[in-house]
Amino acid sequence: MAIHILGIRHHGPGSARNVKQFLEQIKPDIVLVEGPPEADGILQWVTDKELVLPVAILCFQPENPQQAVFYPFAEFSPEWQAIQYARKNNIHVRFIDLPISHKFALDAAKEATTPAPADDADNTSQLNSDQDEAQQPLSPTGEEFTESIDPKNLRRDPIHELALAAGYDDGEKWWEHMVEYRKDTSAIFEAVEEMMGALREAYPNADDNMEQLREAHMRKVIRQAEKEMFGNIAVICGAWHAPALKDMPKAKEDIDLLKGLPKVKVECTWIPWTYNRLSFASGYGAGIRSPGWYEHIWHHPHDDGTRWMARVAKLFREQQMDTSVAHVMEAVRLSQSLAALRNLPKAGLEELNEATLSVLCMGENILLSLVNDQLIISDRIGNVPTEIPKPPLQLDIERLQKKLRLPATAEQKEYTLDLRKETDLQRSIFLHRLRLLKLKWGNQSSVSGKGTFKELWTLQWDPAFSIDIIEKGTWGNTVEEAAAKFVMQEAAMSDELRVVCSLLEKSIPANLPAAVEALINGINNLAATSDDVVQLMEVIPALVNVSRYGNVRNTDTTLVMGIVDSMITRICISLPAACVSVDEDAAEHLLELFRKMTEAVNLLQDEALTDQWQQTLKLIAGSSSTAPVISGYATRLLSDYRQLQGDDLVKRFYQSMSPALPPATAAAWLEGFLKGIGTILLLDEGLWSVVNSWLDQLPEDVFMQVLPLLRRTFAHFSQPERRKLGEKAKHGGTGIKSRQTITELDIERAVQGIPVVMKLFNYPIQIPQ
Structure with a gap:
């Protein structure tokens, strides 16, 4: 009976070639591979023609899908070559690592006894690699890598000292040249085992309980293979584990160590993977720096x-x-x-x-x-057979991706959707529904130009979405069903009007009628019980924006507009009182809400609502109790509406800027009046005349008092606006330098330019005689 321990580097092309050659030479009758035993049942798909590398085994806990682990494989992965050899030669192959069911249970128990971090970070996701720590780059042997070497943690980079002795400053590079690029591979596995044995003896790591459990279970499976009378056993494992599997202790020690381990239910499936996720930059624990280069080395070793x-x-x-x-x-x-x-x-x-x-x-x-x-x-992405068992939601997503011609690729692709076209409209609905499910496959960007019939999306598929799809699958078997139920649950759990309105704004383009109706009812109930006018003003722009989708998406927004009408009425009633006795920060926030509210009312183009809003502005601007900065801004808005102009505007301006008022009060009013109107002052001669005349009539002593306040007000304008305002004041209010009057016209010279002008406008050319 022979047991061959092959210590390898995870995803090493040289190690993969050595494993393949060794197996073809010794012809084992069973192959044992480091990996999750729960995945033995899905190894039948390894030889399927539709399975395209890179791929990964996904092991997850059905009750908590975010508790998951990936086991990626590329063509140059030694474990993959071993599994392929076994399947093609019809011999037994098994995974021998500690079952994930035990590891998940142990992790959960450890997390329950560990105090939560101070920053309340989200530690629920366990997207680990086949090693202990998901986010740590690994050494060439597949073990966790750190830059500094501590004897207590040497296994994180067990060959660093050997690399230094050989004159290398990088253990990765040393391993590549000594193992992966090596031409003479005779006795390579014996050399690796001896090397790791010496390192383990020099730097024992007895405190790593999880490592002891893993190696104990590997030995247990090897002993089981011996009991089943397999005479030629090949074991493929990370190089660090090779000595522990070669010199096995008594079976009772491993049995006692593994006895009574907790376990949870685990399911496994195949998912596509990407080279990008296989690289160090992706955060995958057993990753490599250059998967595209390693693929090249695998196919062209010489x-x-x-x-x-x-x-x-x-x-x-x-x-x-x-x-x-x-x-x-x-x-x-x-x-x-x-x-x-x-x-x-x-x-x-x-x-x-x-x-x-x-x-x-x-x-x-x-x-x-x-x-x-x-x-x-490289941006290579794998593929798995459609017959592989998948959650219903994932099947629906893949069906829609194929139907709408939106392939899941690892590279970024941009799509400009014209919502007037049926296919693009369905694409938009699909992507918006995925966003509601928090599956961020697509990022939406703004599109230049007017109108709402275009959307720009950037799509890039991440294999980690598989976890989110499994998790969201509990809400429904289709994208539409899952998105609707998920949104309604989110709304039911929130008592904030702002949150529910945001969900409604996102649900309208996702075309979810049932969810939209439930959200509208929720908004109506929350608005009816809310006495916070600020909160009502914060949600109005989002609700009004919903109406913009009515024409292009054929959406009935009548119910939404009914709520908007009632909310605007309540705002107009309560807002004047809310503008009294407010501090500077609250006033600044209200000014922004005033601006958005005005834009929303203008967008609606409803005469009754516009008149209602203007009457409210008049009450606020005319009240002596209103905060000065808000009063000034309300006056400006009335001026924009042409409700306050001419002598009335001048009178209101001089009353509010009277020398009898405290300078701070006058400055606040002026700041509100001039807020954000640098360009308007340049274009509106009436408004310019009021401000300019007031400044021109100020006594010198009053002007010196007001000047610092004016500078603070004008400091909010952009530099080009300030420069043009200065030029306008310099040239008598026109902003245009005087030009020399043309007294004589050269007829002959002017005639020569007429054909060119006519040609520009495609007019027939007729030269005057």
Whole structure:
């Protein structure tokens, strides 16, 4: 009976090639792979033609889908090559790691006994890798990586000391050149096992209980395979675990260690993965820095750099950048020279990047970032067979993605939707529903131009959405059903009018009639019981904005407008009292609400509501109890409405800016009156005349008192506005410099320009005689 322990680097192309060659040589009758035993039942899909790498096994807790873990695989993953070998040769294959059901239960127990962090961070998500800590980059052996070495935590980068002894400052680079790029692979697994055994002996880590449980369970499965009379056993595991599986203690020790472990229910499935998520930058724990490069090494292990540079040159040419064959040849020579100077057996990615930067990029780092995104990392995304069991909600999402021609890709794609077209309208509804479910596949951006019939969306699929889809699947089996129920539940749990109005604004473009009706009823009930006029004013713009979707989306907004009418009436009744005795911060907030309220009323174009709002502004502006800054702003709005102009406006202005009033009161009124009207002062000669005349008639001593207040008011204008106002005052209020009057006209010269002018307007040319 033979047991072969193959210590590997997770996602290492050299390790994957060594595993494949070793298995073909020893021809085992069972293959044991480090991974979740709960996923044994879905290994049947490994050889399916529709399963395209990269993919990942998703293990999750049905009662708490956010409690989940991913096990990604790429073509160059040693574990994948081992599983493929077993399935193609029809031999047994099993996962041997500690069951996820135990790990989830242990994590939950640990979290229950751990005090919550001070910043109340959300720690509910457990999107871990196949290692202990999800967000830590790992060493070449697949173990967690840290920059500093502490004997207590050496396993986080167990080969760092060996790399230093060999003259490397990076354990990752040392491992690549010694293992992944190695040509002579004879006895490589024995060497790795001996190396890790020495490190484990020198730096024991007896305090890591989870690691002991994992290795104990691996040994338990190996013993079980022996009892089942498998005579040739191959075990593929992370290099750090190899010595622990080679020299096994007594079975009773492992049984006692694993006895009584808690467990929870766990389900597993396959999901597409991306190279971007496989990279260090994504936060995946067992990630690698350069999955695209590793794929290249897997397919072309003996490439001296020529093939890689040819791919770089092709990428640059696609971007309309001149790159010749001479550039490629020179870059390859430079990378090989760098490798020789550094005493390396061959040029690695670092040397190739430096050569690319110097020769092909002309020293421009921005071009090298293009290589990093497109080739070194790559945006490759996998695919899984449609027959694989999936939650109903995920099936509906995939069906709609296919129907609406919105593929889930790892690269960013922009879509400009014209809502007057049926397909684009359905796309918009679908994306808005996903946003309501908090599935942020698409980010909406503003579109230039007037109208509401266009939307700009940027889509980029993230494999982690699978967790959110499973979680939201409890609300319904279709996107429409789940979005409607989720929104109604969110509204039912909130007693804030602002929150419910925001949900309504998002639900209208999602075309959810049942949810919209429930939200409108909720708003009506909350508005009827609310006596906070500020809260009512805060939600009016959102509700009025809903009406803008009526024409383009064929949405009935009659109920919404009924609520808006009643709320505006209540605001107009209560607002004058709310503008009395307010502090500076509250007044500033009210001014912003006044502006938005005015815009909303203007948007409605309802004569009765407009008249009601104007009457309210008159009460506020004419009351001596109103805060001065609000009174000034209300006066300005009345001026904009042409309800206060001419002598009446001048009279109100001089009353409010009377020298008998305290300077602070006058300054506050003036600040409100001039708020945000730098451009209007330039365009409205009547308003300019009032302000200019008042300043012109001020006595010198009063003017000196008011000047600092004026400077504070004008400081809120933009610099171009202040400059143009100064020019207007300098040139007598016109803002236009006097021009020399043309007394003589050169007829002959003017006639020569007429054909050009006529041609611009496509008029028939008739030259006067």
